[in-house]
Amino acid sequence: MATNYVFCPNCHTQNTNLNAACIRCGAMLPISPMPMQPAGNYGMTMKPPGADKKIAAGICGIVLGGLGIHKFVLGYTNEGVIMLAIYLVGMFFCGIPSLAIAIIGIIEGITYLTKSDEEFVMTYIHNKKSWF
Numbered sequence: 001m002a003t004n005y006v007f008c009p010n011c012h013t014q015n016t017n018l019n020a021a022c023i024r025c026g027a028m029l030p031i032s033p034m035p036m037q038p039a040g041n042y043g044m045t046m047k048p049p050g051a052d053k054k055i056a057a058g059i060c061g062i063v064l065g066g067l068g069i070h071k072f073v074l075g076y077t078n079e080g081v082i083m084l085a086i087y088l089v090g091m092f093f094c095g096i097p098s099l100a101i102a103i104i105g106i107i108e109g110i111t112y113l114t115k116s117d118e119e120f121v122m123t124y125i126h127n128k129k130s131w132f
């Protein structure tokens, strides 16, 4: 059972979120913030934080891979700039580097989409895996 502490707005006594009213003065307590707890029965419908980026990053990788947009979506600014730079400079080399970086983007996009939400969040949000 997760217990959060809330402070009475009236007398500042520390109460637990198990109490609806202050144990000291009886004032109504504000609704406590959601405690960090496993999603439990809602696990099937509630996505872990960051999972919403999976689809966006995956599609951006596949459609706009060479531009590094999917890197920006994930907050990997440096990697995004590198991809974009290679893509643009590649134009001066018959577009071959651009093609290569676009293919990397497609592979990365597919990699994102084939992972489960939990796996995606663990790999790219928590561990900050930059490439693939």
Ligand SMILES: [Zn+2]
Residues within 6 Å of the ligand: 008, 009, 010, 011, 012, 013, 022, 023, 024, 025, 026, 027
């Ligand atoms: Zn109170």
